[in-house]
Amino acid sequence: MSMFAEQETWNIVYNRVLNKKICRRCGALNSPRAVKCRRCKSYNLRTRKIKIR
Numbered sequence: 001m002s003m004f005a006e007q008e009t010w011n012i013v014y015n016r017v018l019n020k021k022i023c024r025r026c027g028a029l030n031s032p033r034a035v036k037c038r039r040c041k042s043y044n045l046r047t048r049k050i051k052i053r
Contacts (some may be wrong), residue, residue: 014050021045 021030023037024044036043 020046020048020052022048 019032021028021032021034022028023030023040023042024046025042026037026040028037028039028046030038032047034045037045
């Protein structure tokens with residue numbers, strides 16, 4: 001039961017916090033499907049780095 005709860009918690013954290021794209025020009029957070037930045041309209045996006053401790 002606890003393993004399922006941990007997996008569900010991880011999925012929520014991943015989708016809400018970690019699954020984003022970040023603009024290299026202005027630092028704005030964008031949706032994972034974004035092609036260009038919502039703030040500065042730059043195409044220079046990167047995926048958010050996932051660091052597991």
